[in-house]
Amino acid sequence: MTTQKDIVAPTLAQAAGMLADKEISSSELTEAMLGRIRTSQNNAYITVNELAAQAAAEADRRRQAGKPLSLMDGVPVALTDNFCVQGMKMTCGSRMLENFIPPYTGTVPERLAEAGAILLGKLNMDEFAVGNASDTSIFGAVRNPHNPGHIAGGACGGAAAAIAESTAYAALGSDTGGSVRQPASLCGVVGLKPTYGRISRYGLAAFASSMDQSGILAKTAEDCAIILQLIAGQDPRDATSIPDQPGDYRANMIGAAGLKGMRIGIPQEYMGDTIREDIRYSIQSLAKNLEEAGANVEACSLPHSEYALSVFYILSSAEFNSNMNRYDGVEFGYRAAHYTNYEDMLMRTREEAFGDEVKRRILFGLYALGSGQFDEYYLKAAKARTLVAGDYIQAFMKYDLLLSPASPVTAWSLEKAFTDPYEKYALDYCTVAAGLAGLPAICIPWGEDGEELPIGAQLTGPALSEGFILQAAHGVEELRRS
Numbered sequence: 001m002t003t004q005k006d007i008v009a010p011t012l013a014q015a016a017g018m019l020a021d022k023e024i025s026s027s028e029l030t031e032a033m034l035g036r037i038r039t040s041q042n043n044a045y046i047t048v049n050e051l052a053a054q055a056a057a058e059a060d061r062r063r064q065a066g067k068p069l070s071l072m073d074g075v076p077v078a079l080t081d082n083f084c085v086q087g088m089k090m091t092c093g094s095r096m097l098e099n100f101i102p103p104y105t106g107t108v109p110e111r112l113a114e115a116g117a118i119l120l121g122k123l124n125m126d127e128f129a130v131g132n133a134s135d136t137s138i139f140g141a142v143r144n145p146h147n148p149g150h151i152a153g154g155a156c157g158g159a160a161a162a163i164a165e166s167t168a169y170a171a172l173g174s175d176t177g178g179s180v181r182q183p184a185s186l187c188g189v190v191g192l193k194p195t196y197g198r199i200s201r202y203g204l205a206a207f208a209s210s211m212d213q214s215g216i217l218a219k220t221a222e223d224c225a226i227i228l229q230l231i232a233g234q235d236p237r238d239a240t241s242i243p244d245q246p247g248d249y250r251a252n253m254i255g256a257a258g259l260k261g262m263r264i265g266i267p268q269e270y271m272g273d274t275i276r277e278d279i280r281y282s283i284q285s286l287a288k289n290l291e292e293a294g295a296n297v298e299a300c301s302l303p304h305s306e307y308a309l310s311v312f313y314i315l316s317s318a319e320f321n322s323n324m325n326r327y328d329g330v331e332f333g334y335r336a337a338h339y340t341n342y343e344d345m346l347m348r349t350r351e352e353a354f355g356d357e358v359k360r361r362i363l364f365g366l367y368a369l370g371s372g373q374f375d376e377y378y379l380k381a382a383k384a385r386t387l388v389a390g391d392y393i394q395a396f397m398k399y400d401l402l403l404s405p406a407s408p409v410t411a412w413s414l415e416k417a418f419t420d421p422y423e424k425y426a427l428d429y430c431t432v433a434a435g436l437a438g439l440p441a442i443c444i445p446w447g448e449d450g451e452e453l454p455i456g457a458q459l460t461g462p463a464l465s466e467g468f469i470l471q472a473a474h475g476v477e478e479l480r481r482s
């Protein structure tokens with residue numbers, strides 16, 4: 001007899017196999033997940049889909065008729081709450097959209113639905129995805145399943161926590177400067193940020209439009225590959241989507257054998273004093289294992305990395321400021337109850353509906369775009385962005401992949417206070433450069449600190465190299481198990 005533990009323990013690939021072999025039904029799988037969501041104390045979910053059980057029953061009928069929509073038909077997944085799904089609340093963790101119900105469905109949830117995936121619900125996140133701890137949501141902070149007294153990372157902490165606590169087989173989020181990879185590292189799961197444009201952004205609430213990319217969190221690289229193949233590809237509704245058709249991302253997943261001959265560089269800018277010693281040691285340990293598996297590993301340099309953090313916060317805040325202009329209380333979203341005139345309504349609405357971090361980023365972006373500061377800040381940052389991206393172009397002429405930590409620290413306590421916002425921003429150091437360059441990168445669990453909190457390793461590759469990155473990540477997973 002299949003127990004609930006048996007149902008929730010497997011990976012997405014194993015769950016799909018169980019459904020295909022009729023060892024379990026989608027209804028049983030979905031109910032087990034919903035039961036775990038109801039008893040979870042980690043605050044990963046904002047909204048639970050009331051129609052999930054009905055969708056699972058329909059998936060079972062298709063399976064029984066021998067007409068499954070895809071390998072994923074009947075597998076439960078979840079979405080970070082910045083994806084539009086018609087008829088289901090999309091809050092972005094903000095009072096501004098607390099009661100907003102989108103009139104349409106975005107491309108990512110649409111393609112998942114077409115494949116028969118069961119949407120369990122919407123996941124908690126930093127307000128409008130600006131943050132790295134998932135502690136700015138109006139619904140409260142997400143707790144790390146490895147230690148509920150610690151943060152889950154952000155901005156997609158609910159997605160990482162859901163995978164770590166096994167309340168979804170895959171979770172979709174957004175990654176602008178590390179919002180998928182950093183929480184994946186802190187929660188001990190796999191987080192993939194594809195190439196900018198690989199996945200359509202249609203129906204994804206915008207943060208910084210020149211960097212935003214949908215990302216995937218799951219238990220394994222194989223699980224990420226399965227999801228990516230379903231949702232990647234050009235979309236006429238997103239002009240930035242790449243007209244390159246996704247391939248078979250699982251084709252070369254042959255374990256540690258697939259690492260032989262790979263040329264891997266370790267940028268020394270990500271192995272200095274800004275990275276905690278135990279995390280540097282963990283990456284060095286992985287490098288040794290990679291060499292033993294036949295990879296060629298050596299130190300390298302990304303000399304303009306020192307500018308990446310400042311460049312990211314200037315450019316992303318400028319774009320965020322522009323994107324947030326639509327939230328004015330006029331056509332949709334929150335509106336202040338008391339005001340004297342139109343201008344007063346705008347001011348009161350935004351004052352009441354936005355949290356401190358959102359206001360800080362808007363003001364920062366407004367300043368960077370000001371007539372007196374544009375050349376000094378925004379223009380210089382835009383130029384420096386090309387230098388950061390150019391470092392990667394040079395590096396990939398010699399290396400297939402770059403290895404670095406995914407975070408300079410492990411998950412910190414929920415009680416930790418940051419008196420200086422920049423102190424917290426600095427913790428994004430390992431992930432922002434790939435966002436600026438639009439490159440694919442993946443975080444894979446590799447070890448723990450002294451408190452048994454996860455440490456993640458990051459692999460970054462050239463544009464459109466998702467298949468190669470996933471192949472390497474699959475090999476790293478086998479090394480970790482051995």
